[in-house]
Amino acid sequence: MQQSTATMKAGVCPAPAALPDCAEREWTRNAIARLKDDGRRSADTHLLKPLFPGMKGVSVYLKDESTHPTGSLKHRLARSLFLYGICNGKIRQNTTLVEASSGSTAVSEAYFAQLLGLPFVAVMPRSTSRQKIAAIQSFGGQCHFVDRASDVYDVAIRAANETGGYYLDQFTNAERATDWRGNNNIAESIFHQMEGEEFPIPEWLVMSAGTGGTSATLGRYIRYRNLETRLCVVDVENSAFYDAWRTGDLQVTAPGSRIEGIGRPRVEPSFVPGVIDHMIQVPDAASIAAAHVLSERLFRQIGGSTGTNFFGLCWIAANMMQAGRRGSVVTLICDGGHRYSETFYNPAWLRENGIDIDPYRRMLDRFLDHGEFLPPA
Numbered sequence: 001m002q003q004s005t006a007t008m009k010a011g012v013c014p015a016p017a018a019l020p021d022c023a024e025r026e027w028t029r030n031a032i033a034r035l036k037d038d039g040r041r042s043a044d045t046h047l048l049k050p051l052f053p054g055m056k057g058v059s060v061y062l063k064d065e066s067t068h069p070t071g072s073l074k075h076r077l078a079r080s081l082f083l084y085g086i087c088n089g090k091i092r093q094n095t096t097l098v099e100a101s102s103g104s105t106a107v108s109e110a111y112f113a114q115l116l117g118l119p120f121v122a123v124m125p126r127s128t129s130r131q132k133i134a135a136i137q138s139f140g141g142q143c144h145f146v147d148r149a150s151d152v153y154d155v156a157i158r159a160a161n162e163t164g165g166y167y168l169d170q171f172t173n174a175e176r177a178t179d180w181r182g183n184n185n186i187a188e189s190i191f192h193q194m195e196g197e198e199f200p201i202p203e204w205l206v207m208s209a210g211t212g213g214t215s216a217t218l219g220r221y222i223r224y225r226n227l228e229t230r231l232c233v234v235d236v237e238n239s240a241f242y243d244a245w246r247t248g249d250l251q252v253t254a255p256g257s258r259i260e261g262i263g264r265p266r267v268e269p270s271f272v273p274g275v276i277d278h279m280i281q282v283p284d285a286a287s288i289a290a291a292h293v294l295s296e297r298l299f300r301q302i303g304g305s306t307g308t309n310f311f312g313l314c315w316i317a318a319n320m321m322q323a324g325r326r327g328s329v330v331t332l333i334c335d336g337g338h339r340y341s342e343t344f345y346n347p348a349w350l351r352e353n354g355i356d357i358d359p360y361r362r363m364l365d366r367f368l369d370h371g372e373f374l375p376p377a
């Protein structure tokens with residue numbers, strides 16, 4: 001690190017001397033310009049409006065984050081984490097970048113690391129999808145695997161220490177690296193795209209939580225803009241978030257989720273319970289059934305966490321219909337389904353994991369076509 005040559009002794013004014021120029025920051029300026037270029041080459045993501053005959057009086061919107069260059073909502077987060085690290089002076093020329101991830105974030109970070117010519121190491125559970133691992137490696141990233149999801153943090157910190165590198169730490173930094181007031185964050189984009197709709201201010205936003213960063217951004221933005229929209233966060237089995245929100249105990253731990261990208265073994269620092277109006281926890285069979293049903297109706301495959309989001313959205317819509325309320329509800333398509341061809345879309349994997357999706361599929365089809373929301377016994 002460059003130090004000023006004009007050091008100050010207590011109580012003595014230093015003699016004039018050469019001050020540092022900003023040549024040292026040339027790499028930084030170039031890096032920021034490359035990230036801006038990447039942003040300029042991208043358009044905003046679509047807000048889809050599928051029609052379901054059973055959902056009377058409720059309009060459904062899906063913000064499609066699967067179309068980013070790296071295939072998931074984590075493209076936004078990775079870009080923000082890189083800007084945050086660079087602008088804090090932590091990411092410099094030749095800095096080795098390390099991350100703990102369930103895969104999607106590491107794919108996006110590997111892409112940006114390659115763009116800037118920086119080494120990248122991902123620490124992930126061994127169960128991470130083969131397609132995500134291949135994507136990380138194709139961007140020149142290195143993958144380290146751990147057997148238990150809860151080990152990723154310590155192993156990543158150790159790898160950063162050993163290489164003298166920088167731990168991007170999405171689970172801590174997601175909520176602070178994203179500008180919650182606007183700056184074209186995902187919330188601002190959704191509300192802007194809704195402006196001309198029949199119900200432009202949604203009754204509910206529905207989102208699952210991985211880092212918790214997206215739900216934090218949505219919840220803060222709703223408050224900042226003084227809107228009446230409420231936020232429902234949908235959690236999955238074996239995740240700490242739901243119990244933490246319900247009991248207020250942030251020390252809760254859990255075994256670790258089967259739905260890649262969401263549900264965590266601990267309450268992540270980026271999870272902001274105070275901006276969440278309601279939470280539900282749904283069975284994995286419901287999430288995966290919803291992924292199958294929505295994929296069929298959109299004519300393309302979406303990922304497991306999008307199934308969780310969609311099941312939560314249907315639950316909210318069913319409640320609105322029962323209460324005779326009209327309005328719009330919005331959730332996210334977090335990523336596409338091709339990454340999960342060996343798991344959520346593989347009948348053998350579902351059987352091995354004891355997951356029977358058929359009752360929930362029938363239930364969702366009945367709801368989407370006829371408006372009857374009858375959970376399986």
Ligand SMILES: *Cc1c(COP(=O)(O)O)cnc(C)c1O
Nearest residue numbers: 104209210211212214261305334
């Ligand atoms: C990270 C992730 C989420 C959750 O988003 P957060 O902002 O981290 O809470 C949902 N789905 C997928 C596929 C993800 O990778």
